[in-house]
Every structure is written in structure tokens, then in C-alpha cells.
Amino acid sequence: MQEAVPTPTGRDGAGDRPGPRPAAAGPLAALLGRVSPEGWMILPTMVVLLAVSIYPFAYMIRMSLMEYSPMPQVPATFVGLGNWAEMLRDQAIWGSWLTTLVYFVGALGLELLLGVLIALLIERTPVLQDTLATVILSPMFVAPVLVGLLWRFLLHDSYGIYTYGLRQLGLLSPQTSILGSPATALPAVILMDAWEWTPLVLIVVLAGLRALPHDVMEAAVVDGANYWQQVWYVTLPLLRPVILVAALIRSMDLLRYIDHIMVTTAGGPADTTKIVGVRIYEEAFRFFRLGYASAIGLAMIFVTILLGRLFVNLLGGEQEAA
Amino acid sequence: MASAAVGGKPRSRLVTAAIILLDLAVLFWFAFPILWMGISAFKDQAGMFTMPPPLLFEPTLANYQHLIDRGALLYFRNSLVASLGTVAVATSLGALAGYGLARGRFRHKQDVAWWIITTRMAPIPAVLVPLYVIFRNLGMLNSLWGLIFAFTTFSLPLAVWLMISFFRDVPRELEEAVWVDGGTVFRSFWDVALPLVTPGLIATATLSFIFSWNDYLFATVLTSGDTQTLPVVTASLQTMHGVVWGQVMSMGTLIFVPVLLLGFAIRKYLVRGLSLGAVK
Numbered sequence: 001m002q003e004a005v006p007t008p009t010g011r012d013g014a015g016d017r018p019g020p021r022p023a024a025a026g027p028l029a030a031l032l033g034r035v036s037p038e039g040w041m042i043l044p045t046m047v048v049l050l051a052v053s054i055y056p057f058a059y060m061i062r063m064s065l066m067e068y069s070p071m072p073q074v075p076a077t078f079v080g081l082g083n084w085a086e087m088l089r090d091q092a093i094w095g096s097w098l099t100t101l102v103y104f105v106g107a108l109g110l111e112l113l114l115g116v117l118i119a120l121l122i123e124r125t126p127v128l129q130d131t132l133a134t135v136i137l138s139p140m141f142v143a144p145v146l147v148g149l150l151w152r153f154l155l156h157d158s159y160g161i162y163t164y165g166l167r168q169l170g171l172l173s174p175q176t177s178i179l180g181s182p183a184t185a186l187p188a189v190i191l192m193d194a195w196e197w198t199p200l201v202l203i204v205v206l207a208g209l210r211a212l213p214h215d216v217m218e219a220a221v222v223d224g225a226n227y228w229q230q231v232w233y234v235t236l237p238l239l240r241p242v243i244l245v246a247a248l249i250r251s252m253d254l255l256r257y258i259d260h261i262m263v264t265t266a267g268g269p270a271d272t273t274k275i276v277g278v279r280i281y282e283e284a285f286r287f288f289r290l291g292y293a294s295a296i297g298l299a300m301i302f303v304t305i306l307l308g309r310l311f312v313n314l315l316g317g318e319q320e321a322a
Numbered sequence: 323m324a325s326a327a328v329g330g331k332p333r334s335r336l337v338t339a340a341i342i343l344l345d346l347a348v349l350f351w352f353a354f355p356i357l358w359m360g361i362s363a364f365k366d367q368a369g370m371f372t373m374p375p376p377l378l379f380e381p382t383l384a385n386y387q388h389l390i391d392r393g394a395l396l397y398f399r400n401s402l403v404a405s406l407g408t409v410a411v412a413t414s415l416g417a418l419a420g421y422g423l424a425r426g427r428f429r430h431k432q433d434v435a436w437w438i439i440t441t442r443m444a445p446i447p448a449v450l451v452p453l454y455v456i457f458r459n460l461g462m463l464n465s466l467w468g469l470i471f472a473f474t475t476f477s478l479p480l481a482v483w484l485m486i487s488f489f490r491d492v493p494r495e496l497e498e499a500v501w502v503d504g505g506t507v508f509r510s511f512w513d514v515a516l517p518l519v520t521p522g523l524i525a526t527a528t529l530s531f532i533f534s535w536n537d538y539l540f541a542t543v544l545t546s547g548d549t550q551t552l553p554v555v556t557a558s559l560q561t562m563h564g565v566v567w568g569q570v571m572s573m574g575t576l577i578f579v580p581v582l583l584l585g586f587a588i589r590k591y592l593v594r595g596l597s598l599g600a601v602k
Binding site: 036037038039040042044045046048049052053055056057059060063068072118121122124125126132134135136137138140141142143144145146149150151153154158159161164168195198199200203204207208242245246249252255256257258259262263276277278280281284285290293294296297298300301304305307308 | 338345375447458482543557585
């Protein structure tokens with residue numbers, strides 16, 4: 001870190017840019033003297049993140065090379081790359097990655113599609129636009145674990161009101177269990193996530209929609225474009241950056257949270273909802289195979305860091321363009 | 323509003339009717355589950371399982387009474403302590419670092435900011451694996467301050483990024499006046515910039531609170547017994563004596579209502595906060 005801000009030197013100690021001090025001797029003091037006041041302000045955060053993020057990360061790499069016993073007293077043994085080799089050979093893990101991909105693409109696609117459509121709908125609503133948007137936001141504030149519990153209640157085989165409704169409408173056979181059938185369990189947990197997080201896409205897109213330049217929109221109307229042509233050729237291209245932001249925020253959190261899956265299907269039936277996060281949780285905290293879980297976890301962190309890089313690069317690009 | 327001007331020609335009644343119909347469908351889809359939670363919280367166990375559900379029923383506070391008998395207030399307190407502790411750490415450190423990163427000019431500033439946000443992206447189940455073993459080794463399991471420590475992994479990066487965004491809005495000239503008068507950078511931060519970003523600081527604190535308060539996974543792994551939080555206890559209600567749905571739903575309202583009120587209170591900053599400052 002190098003100081004470069006043209007600020008005058010102050011009087012009091014805390015945020016002071018350290019000038020040549022009488023006591024400053026030796027290389028350490030010289031190094032500290034070169035840290036700018038802004039650098040000092042970042043330091044506490046860096047130290048805390050070092051403790052809660054970098055250290056656990058390094059520790060996790062070490063853990064991935066060890067075999068842990070379910071008994072906490074029994075010391076772990078070094079197994080080299082054994083966990084990694086097992087992970088690469090494990091068909092179930094590859095299956096989980098495939099499930100993760102379906103879950104990710106399904107939920108993200110659904111949330112973006114519905115979010116954009118509902119934003120357009122609200123923008124066309126003659127009255128109470130803001131009230132409508134505000135009420136629709138509510139699911140975002142439901143704790144993800146509660147989303148799972150609530151939907152488990154709604155979809156319960158014998159007294160779930162949604163199950164009852166679907167059966168009355170003849171859309172669901174009396175024998176079919178929505179969360180218990182391999183065909184419907186994954187769509188159900190995708191739908192739960194979409195229920196909670198479509199509103200996020202919605203408010204981000206709505207904010208973008210309201211910031212659009214009106215003259216461009218009016219020009220399209222003057223040119224004789226109908227509503228859907230206007231949406232497709234003018235509105236959506238202009239909304240691209242905003243939709244991108246929404247997509248990438250959701251991408252991050254889609255892989256982060258597994259709460260609603262843990263309390264509904266816990267990965268079942270027949271592993272159909274066992275996305276990688278659930279698999280890690282299971283290996284670590286049900287089977288206590290902490291070394292193996294570390295290897296899978298590191299692979300997953302690697303994937304999310306790649307995604308995160310994409311997020312930050314695109315976002316950084318958009319911000320500079322703004 | 324805006325669409326009327328953009329739409330150009332007057333819309334037919336048919337289109338308006340279709341729009342309103344769709345609005346109602348959307349409203350039902352998003353609001354009904356929450357409404358159903360609220361209703362079920364006041365039903366007795368028998369009334370809950372009648373299908374079709376009766377339109378009218380005798381509301382009861384029995385579920386809440388059961389929860390309080392079971393020590394729900396303790397878990398409420400735990401949730402509150404862990405969340406407020408996290409808010410204190412995240413907001414204070416986040417404001418300092420946010421200012422430093424918004425104003426400072428040093429090499430690798432972007433890299434530092436990116437690294438900070440990367441820690442917010444790591445999947446919770448993966449983060450938990452080493453954290454659990456480290457906590458176990460240090461005897462930090464089952465403690466609320468351990469939980470605060472764990473919550474910091476996601477709330478501090480969020481706070482830093484939001485505060486960078488808010489501090490960038492403060493006109494530099496105001497701070498330069500302080501420097502001309504011989505004040506330090508810390509003084510311009512404290513006396514000038516911080517008061518100007520107070521709404522942003524409150525929004526940041528509120529979001530940190532919400533994400534900590536709503537956490538389930540960290541707390542279910544890192545705490546047990548007397549240190550459990552509301553979401554953990556709520557999820558465990560479903561296995562202890564079959565599923566006591568009435569209590570699950572009433573506990574759900576205890577978790578949800580405070581967050582809903584907080585969320586609406588910072589409605590103006592929600593888009594910005596949830597998009598990590600990218601959309602204003």
C-alpha cells in the first residue's frame with residue numbers, strides 16, 4: 001500500500017499520516033510509516049477477514065489432505081490426495097454437479113424471466129404501482145429456512161393447501177407426493193427459490209426501467225413500434241446492464257444457500273435434489289467425513305470464485321461505463 | 323405512470339382488465355404463502371388439518387403460549403444478540419474500510435475490494451467445514467460470540483462494499499475543506515463524510531441484521547442447546563413430536579415480522595443494498 005492522497009498532515013494521532021517520528025527506527029517502523037491513513041482504516045477489516053476467511057481457507061486445504069474420524073478425540077491422519085482422487089472417481093458427486101447445474105439454470109432462468117415480466121407488468125399498471133411492488137417484495141424477507149418449512153406445509157401430502165388445491169383441480173393424482181416424487185421434488189425446490197427471490201430481480205429491473213431515457217422510448221413509439229416490439233428492440237437492450245447485475249447477484253446466492261432444501265427434501269428422494277452444497281453438508285455434518293467434505297467444498301469454492309470473478313469484472317465494466 | 327406516456331395511444335379497456343387480472347394473480351402467488359403462515363399461526367392443531375380448510379375459525383394464541391413455555395424468549399434473545407453483535411462489528415469496521423477504499427489511492431485497491439467481496443460469495447456449507455473444526459479445536463462451539471464471528475464472514479464484506487458505494491456519493495470538496503484547515507483524513511471521515519452517509523449506514527446495518535437474523539445453516543452447525551437461534555429451533559420443531567405445524571408457523575411469524583418491518587423501513591435503499599451498490 002502506498003500513500004498518494006494529497007492531504008495535509010494533521011495534528012491528532014489516530015488518522016494521522018505518520019511523518020518522520022523521533023522513535024521511528026528500523027525497517028518495521030519505516031514500513032508502518034509508509035501506510036497511508038486510508039490504509040490504516042482498511043487494516044482492521046483486513047485483519048478480521050484474514051481470521052475468518054483466509055485462515056479457514058488455508059486450514060481447509062490442509063483438511064482436504066486428511067482423513068477424519070467421526071470421533072473428535074481421534075486425531076486425523078494424513079492421506080495425501082486420497083480425498084481428491086476419491087472425489088474425482090465418485091459418480092454420486094458428478095451426479096450432484098449435474099443436479100446443481102439444472103437447479104442453477106432452472107432457478108436463475110425462472111427468476112430472471114418472471115422478474116422482468118412482472119416488472120414490465122407493474123410498469124403498465126394504472127394505479128398503486130408502488131404498493132404492488134412493495135407487497136410483492138415480502139417473500140425476500142422470509143428466512144430461507146422458513147421458506148422451506150412454509151412450502152413444506154403448503155405442499156404437505158395430506159393437509160397441504162396447495163396439494164389440496166391441485167388435487168381439486170385434477171392436476172395432481174391423490175397418490176402423488178410433490179416433495180416425495182423424484183419427478184417433482186427438484187422443480188418444487190426450484191420454485192421455492194423463485195418464490196423468494198424473483199422479487200429481487202423484479203425491484204432491480206423496475207429501478208432500471210424507471211431510469212430509462214424517455215426520449216428513446218417515445219422515438220420507438222413514433223416509429224410505429226407496437227408494445228412488444230418496443231420491449232424487445234428498445235427496452236430489453238437498454239435494461240441489459242441491470243438484468244446482468246440481477247443475474248449475477250442471484251448466481252452468487254443460488255449456490256450459497258441450501259436452507260430450504262435441507263428442511264424439505266434434504267437432498268432426496270433418490271438424490272434428485274442433492275445439489276453439491278447439500279452433499280457437502282451431508283458428508284461433513286452427518287457422516288463427519290470432514291476431509292472428504294473439504295475437498296468437495298474447495299472444488300465448490302473454486303467454481304464460485306470463477307463465477308464471482310465474472311460478476312465483479314462485468315460489474316466493474318458497467319460501473320466504469322456509467 | 324411513466325408507461326402511460328410511453329404507451330402513446332390510449333389503451334383499450336380489455337388490456338387494462340388483463341393487466342389488473344395478471345396483477346392479482348402475481349399478488350396471490352407471492353402473498354398467499356405468507357398470509358397462510360399468519361393464519362395458521364392462530365389455528366389449533368385440529369383446525370389445521372381439516373380439508374377443505376374452514377373459512378372461519380376460532381383464533382387461538384395457544385401456539386404462542388406453547389412457544390413461550392418452551393423458552394422461545396431465550397432463542398429470541400440469542401438471535402437478537404448474535405445479529406446485533408454482527409451489526410456492530412460489520413458496520414463499524416465496514417464504514418472505516420469503505421471510506422478507506424472509496425477515498426484512498428494505493429496500488430491493488432481494486433484487488434483488495436474484489437478479494438473482500440469474494441469472501442461474501444463462498445457457499446455457506448463449504449465455509450462451515452473448516453470453521454466447524456477450528457471452532458471445535460478452540461472451544462468456540464455453542465457460543466454466541468463464535469456465531470458473531472461466523473456471521474462476520476458474510477456481513478463484513480457486504481458492509482464494506484455498500485459503504486464504498488455510499489462514500490463515493492459524498493462530494494470530495496466538502497472533505498477538502500477540512501484538510502485545508504489542517505484536519506486529518508480521519509477527521510474529515512468522522513466530521514464530514516460519516517454524517518452525510520448516515521442513511522446509507524443505517525441501511526447497511528439493517529441489511530447486516532436481516533442476513534444474520536435469517537441465518538439457519540451457520541447457527542445449526544455452530545450452536546446447540548441454550549445458544550440456538552430462532553430459525554434453528556423452528557426447524558427442529560418439526561422433528562421433536564411429529565410436526566407441530568401451528569408452532570412452526572407462529573415461530574415463523576416471530577422471525578418474519580421484525581424483518582419485514584425493517585425491510586420496509588429501508589425500502590428506498592433496498593435495490594442499492596441488495597445489488598451491492600451496483601444499481602441505485
